[in-house]
Amino acid sequence: xxxxxxxxxxxxxxxxxxxxxxxxxxxxxxxxxxxxxxxxxxxxxxxxxxxxxxxxxxxxxxxxxxxxxxxxxxxxxxxxxxxxxxxxxxxxxxxxxxxxxxxxxxxxxxxxxxxxxxxxx
Numbered sequence: 001x002x003x004x005x006x007x008x009x010x011x012x013x014x015x016x017x018x019x020x021x022x023x024x025x026x027x028x029x030x031x032x033x034x035x036x037x038x039x040x041x042x043x044x045x046x047x048x049x050x051x052x053x054x055x056x057x058x059x060x061x062x063x064x065x066x067x068x069x070x071x072x073x074x075x076x077x078x079x080x081x082x083x084x085x086x087x088x089x090x091x092x093x094x095x096x097x098x099x100x101x102x103x104x105x106x107x108x109x110x111x112x113x114x115x116x117x118x119x120x121x
Contacts, residue, residue, distance in 0.1 A: 010047040011038065016099075019050035022084040023059070026116060030081040032073070034100050035066070035108035042112060063113035070096050073109040082111070 013031070015023070022028035031050070033039045041046070041090075046061045067073035070093065074082075083092040 008045040008047060009041070009043075010049065011042055012049045012051060015050050015052050016033060017052050018076075018084075020050060020055060020057070023036060023114065023116070024055075024057055027084045028081065029114050030077055031054040031112040031114055032070075032082055032096055033110045034104045039112075040109050042110075047058060048112065048114065048118070058117040060117055061112055062115050064112075065111040065113075067109040067111070070100075070105055070109050073111055077111045 002010075013033070015031070019028060023031070031048075042061055042064055042109065044061055044063050048059045048060060048061055050057045065073070065077070067076065067081070074093065079089055079092050083095060087095070
């Protein structure tokens, strides 16, 4: 008897405009989140709808990596894929910490690797 794999799920996240635009342009391929219960459920193969105001993108999760801190995550992941090619490491750390204070970082840092869904897919 074959073990049935769970069907991919669909999740939705809101995102700030500059990061939405970077994902839409294909420059940002990693979305950073902390370990809220909803984020902990996301797995490779799932669909992620990203919204900013009235704009929405559909992406597919290709990989999920969990880290104990943002520092550990930034040491392992490509910073340009997180903040775009023009953001320095220090600017990226400041931007992440602006969104997530230390008590949120304590939940764990998640790097969600994204692939834009193909039109008509």
